[in-house]
Amino acid sequence: MAEAHPVGFQWVMEAKKRGAKVFHVDPRFTRTSALADTYLPIRAGTDIALLGGVVRYILENELDFREYVLAYTNAATIITDQFADTEDLDGLFSGYDPERYSYDQGSWKYQGHEQQRESEDTAKERETAAGLRHESHGMPVAATTQRDETLQHPRCVYQILKRHFSRYTPEMVSRICGIPVEKFEELARAWTENSGRERTGALVYSVGWTQHSVGVQYIRTGAIIQTLLGNMGRPGGGVLALRGHASIQGSTDIPTLFNLLPGYLPMPHHADHPTFDEWVDSIRHPGQKGFWGNSRAYAASLLKAYWGDAATPENDFCYGYLPRMTGDHGTYQQVLNMINGKVKGYFLLGQNPAVGSAHGRAQRLGMANLDWLVVRDLFMIESATFWRNSPEIATGEIVTEECRTEVFFLPAASHVEKEGTFTQTQRLLQWREKAVDPPGDCRSELWFFYHLGRVLREKLAGSTKPRDRALLDLAWDYPTHGPEAEPSAEAVLKEINGYEVATGRPLGGFPEAKDDGSTAVGCWIYSGVYADGVNQAARRKSRHEQDWVAPEWGWAWPANRRILYNRASADPEGRPWSERKKYVWWDPDKGAWTGYDVPDFEKTKPPSYRPPDGASGTEGLAGDDPFVMQGDGKAWLYAPTGVLDGPLPTHYEPAESPVRNPLYGQQANPTRKVYTHPVNRMNPSPPEPHSQVFPYVFTVSRLTEHHTAGGMSRTVPRLAELQPALFVEVSPELAGEVGLAHLGWAHLVSGRAVIEARVLVTDRLTPLRVDGRTIHQVWLPYHFGSEGLVTGDTVNDLFGITLDPNVLIQESKVGTCDVRPGRRPTGPALLDLVADYQRRAGMTPDRRVPIVTTGAASEAHERTAGGARDGGGDA
């Protein structure tokens, strides 16, 4: 955190000043470790084992915050007897389909819900990264559940959890992670001792956590701990993601993602969502509790914002105009399609995949096989110059004179040359004022896309093709200003906030959204950012003039709420759990919820409220159901549906690992997304032979002095001089084993590429004792490329492409490689070296990576919900 988010780290230091104990878990000793009270070196890719160990520690010693767990989580909920755990199936859950490498979730359900089958085709859900939808809400379950408040029922979530994690003993944690038992126990003790009624503990992760083939389950495990300890929805608690880009939160809220529409509305699927109603119901889930009950209004209002007057209730608000998904259209699938010549044109908008994405070679080969490429950036980045300056030029894989890709480089406007909002990592929108005009041809994306749309519409004017209607009917009349005709960002923000179609009055919040076409809302969760016609995101009331929650600085979605689910900061009766930790509470005199923050609850719904039978939507939520976006108003320790790789997290080895999974026969995530393609050969891992060809674990991350792919730091003298070269950090022990000298050269070889780096031999890295073996890890920063003031090989070239099944994010934080002293070969000799390694490791082009590595697969297949399945929901 000190390494990649130094300014955020000031708050950790504040906490430390006040006596907080800081633990840091990282494969390498970083600037954060230097300031932490305890540092735990861990083998990359084993966090679930560590966190699972903590879960076990909590349950075995009954250290959970019982009152909280009983009232606010599904710990007491009883699960169907069809469910079989990894404990029974050697690392698989019931319902596994070894042909499709996916689960039928029918056997995971709550007791009595077996027959609800919204979307059991998890193979399809994986293709469409359905998991991402849950960024703002849980998957559906019916309101009422069977519970055992004593937590003794063998199939209640609490007992299932206990059994599932029973294997994660301190000794097992040590075997898997390489963390000594005492260290682990110190962590578990401190975490539990500092949670409960009087104290809270916070879990902070950097989004490297998401870059694993089990990334979502990493975060699930953290959430389970924080829920068991009562650290959710309370000040000083939570699971905090340190996101690495100024508006990466915003770019999923208002997504530029293939499977999402603004506000986490799903992109329609050709088979599941033929009609508007079916699409809306798939979001709304009739009969479900919680705020998604109104999704019809959000959906209708979005389409109204898109197609304006053309969108009417009669024509389903032009629902028909929306393109349909048929499967995986993610960025990595796209790249492989590029290599196969299926993609004509490619836009890169402030993005540098040649350096920043996994398997840089595949990225560049893909770009070299396009008809045209548009790059919009501040600087000349590697992705714009692959045709003249890339490793493939040196190896002869790309020949400039034979590369047909037509490249447009359009200079972009910087953050001070345009106005607009960023959404930072805690969902806070902050408006930026424009300071100066952009120089020369530099333009904002707002300008580019507005005018691109204008030109397209002009060119299509008069077209009779049905396909062009969507463009021609588009509501695309934004006011512009200035000599360059810059569109008004405030006008766009107003549309995002939503307004009354008749009067143009900006909405005060999403409750005002209507499903009859009388309102247009660009992104329902952002509704309220322009309440009362005031740009709430531009508020800059000094921290000195308001309390510590600072509600009048910027605007946080939803409804300017700073801590989600903050109803949980009060006990079921609505009283603060403790005076020290009071945040939001029920005021019986006023008959309303009050506190420091905007209550994440209906303002006047008393704690005593109990829903009438059959109530759904918000009425369905009881006065003590704090998790208002969840189908049952409870925090889920066990996910009966929605998480594609299991209702509970399980430790699986990374896709590339030198270690056989000590926990189960199932080596790696059985549902991970694998692409079998000649360019994408994965290094062998046990139980496959030859894994010793790539004996070392490598992991990559950021340096304080640089930013992601380096496009905004290697080009900036002030930063370039601070970290002027690519280096690899190795432990003294590995340096000795391989024969590396400080400041000398080393090269790293994977099944895809070879890169070279200067060597830093440092005591900050340590070998680990894993399952009786000594495992060496090396670390590199991934900022370097061939352009800019300081250059170096691209570390991400080493990675292959394997994705998390829930969100299709690649595993690019851990891989295996060999480390050799000296500089790498150049030209064709480099390809020969890789080929030699592929030969030694048996990585033949036709080799298929074994997904299932346990005999229990067939049994798991039997254990489906009555074996019944529906093929693809061609309803």
Add this chain to the structure above:
Amino acid sequence: MGLKTFIQGWPVYRQLTGADPLGRGAAAQSARSAALTARTETADSVARSVCPYCAVGCGQRVYVSDGQVTQIEGDPDSPISRGRLCPKGAASKNLVTSPLRQTKVRYRRPYGTEWEDLDLDVALDMIADRILAARDETWEDVDDQGRPLNRTLGISSLGGATLDNEENYLIKKLFTAMGALQIENQARI
């Protein structure tokens, strides 16, 4: 300047007559030093901005003189950053004024070996033509069972997470309307 003022401006004279006989302070101060002020005080305008690097969202104040950014520093009012910045944030002025910053459209024709210049409007027009061509070439109306698809898989986009919400909104809106489905983002990476 008269001889008198010249003499009185002479530090030695000030040493002999003033409170700084050793000539180590007041007497040695130059006219420039005496007149020195922080350029932030004389700026034409100040913009309240936000750091473009990571997602902590540190407040920035952007000072402008004569249409040039003269200083970018932390905004002390911000409850997030309290006026502080990391090295990247502190280098923001260097970022926007970097000598490597590209300000002209560059064009590489197929099989070309060098960059060429291109007019921005021409570029925009050429890109529009190529979009329509790619769209026509790869358009899918319906799937094999006649269910609507309304899309092209011939166009891809990978958008940065350093773009504004307003920009992402327009990008998604336009691409969706043109049937381009393969719109992706750093958030997937």
Add this chain to the structure above:
Amino acid sequence: MPDANSLYGPLDPAPDAGWVEAGPRMGFFTDTSVCIGCKACEVACKEWNGVPDSGFDLLGMSYDNTGALTANSWRHVAFIEQPRPAGHRTPPFADNPTGPPVSAESAASAAGTVTDTGTVPGVPPGSPEAAARMAAGPEFLGMPGAQPPGRATGAETRSDFRWLMMSDVCKHCTHAACLDVCPTGSLFRTEFGTVVVQEDICNGCGYCISACPYGVIDQRKGDGRAWKCTLCYDRLGAGKTPACAQACPTESIQFGPLDELRERAAERVATLHDRGVPEARLYGHDPTDGVGGDGAFFLLLDEPEVYGLPPDPVVTTRDLPKMWKRAGVAALAMAAAAVAAFVGGSS
């Protein structure tokens, strides 16, 4: 009239330098125990003061690629890796399969690296042995027996480790030799008690560079003038915080009236000692030390020289009166000898 302590001893420098109604003396307190080595101070300083680049070479001095304070780096963050205990903290590598530490060898190799900082003398290479001792581990190979007493434990494996970081800067001494010896009055004492080079006056005589007991001030190539931290004289004039202190994320660099800073520092040391960090000590805070106390002082976690600071600096002008006396005697002797040579004896 100058104070009796004008050259040495406790003194409030601004009034002594003719600032009749000077405000409180302003300064820096740099608390290295909370420094995260982010280098924001280096960048913020360069951005505000328009300081040029200082080289793009990998120095291998842990994460320090700046090397030292130079005319082109007015803040310098030092990084020291040591296989030593860090206060009360749990040993980071306890029970890991480690061998002997390598910090010493790595530091020794790094002692040889050079980069063109665009200044003279810039960052010259140094003595590998001294570097190795700075980072000496329990078992120090490479130069056997080169360890000061108290370092060697002969352990075969490393479990302890600490990473020291420290943002160095001009000390703005109470008795500033650079200022005293400056023949042009370019270096002068400001109304804030700080020491500033006036770029419109400096003629690059270089005297200040030899005079500084901390090796701070340095000459910029091509330009020829001497440059160093001004404690943001222009910002202070406008009532603003110096750029580095404003940027510092963790308040490792604190700016304020020196008296307050000294109190705060004393409390901080006491706190750290209570929390089991006995190695915490202040540096440059004492008005009775060799330079009359620094305007920019530090909380350190190891000996000063480990951070590249002199252990016991004394302002050279302390001895100036004696020097003039010796010169006078020598001059008289010279005159006498001349007279004698001519009057004594004939032919």
Add this chain to the structure above:
Amino acid sequence: MSPDRPAVGDLFRRFRERLAVEGPARPGEHGGHAPKAGRNGRRRGGGGEQLNVPPVEFTSYYGRPILKAPVWKWDIAAYLFSGGLAAGSSLLAAGGQLTGRPALRRAGRVTSLAAVSASTFFLIHDLGKPARFHHMLRVAKLTSPMSMGTWILSAFGPAAGVAAVAETAPRLPEHGLLGLGRKLLPPAGNAAGLLAAVTAPALATYTGVLLADTAVPSWHEAYPELPVIFAGSALASGAGVGLLAAPTGEAGPARRLAVAGAALELWGSHRVENRLGLLSEPYATGTAGKLLRAGRALTAAGVAGALAGRRSRMLSALSGGALLAASVCTRFGIFHGGVASARDPKYTVVPQRERAQRRAGQQPHVNGPGAGPNGG
């Protein structure tokens, strides 16, 4: 790991052994960071060994110098000589003037002007911004030897100039305006010559303070001797001029000056090479050591020659040359000795460490953390 590798640990042991042999600074072969070999705490250049200073232990940030070495180039060392020469020869001239030794007077005055002009050139040439040399006259700072020197030089220079110009009087025509000069110049020259002579000792000795008033360890600690050495060196060089220029008949005072100067110089340099302990090392080793030893030899030879050569013009001239050369060697030797002491951190750390310990009352110095509030 790959089968073609030796057992774990072997390479590391070899790596360490190689490192122990080569000395660790070996990044030269990668990335072009050629280590500057030779300046490496334990190594000592010729002549140092006889001193037998035991290898001292000290720590420093990556072994880098703590001080910034003087940026003064050769011309400051040259100035030390030329300034002294100007002073010495102006004394010689004044003596000649007062005791009726025209040859000495003439040679002295001319040399003095030449030398002081050279000095001014050297001073300005060494500036980073020569065009701003006049900024030296902004202030008059008692705390700045260079400032004082500037004012001394501005008094001495014109005087030496007038005195030298006066020597042209005999060559001027009898009548006319220049004739007036022919009458007026000699008295003016005499006055100026005496003025120069009065300021000369200051000019010769302040340079000792100039070097001593720095943080350069071996210069600062030598502050009691430097003015003496420079005074002696100045006298000797002045005497050298006399011996070169004057007929043996007039050269008596020059011989006596040579003896006196040599005595002061030798006494002083002997002291700095022995009294300063560790800080004497830079004067005894490397370039400085060679120069100072050469200086001593030349001085001795010069004096011997001067005394022996009462009758021989040739021998006198040779010894005069030797004395001048000796002065040059001494000045450059002292200069280089100081620079060397600033470049090696041990000369900064060790003496300060010892001083601090003495103050702390002989507590054994425990280095490194974990040894208590004071120890680390």
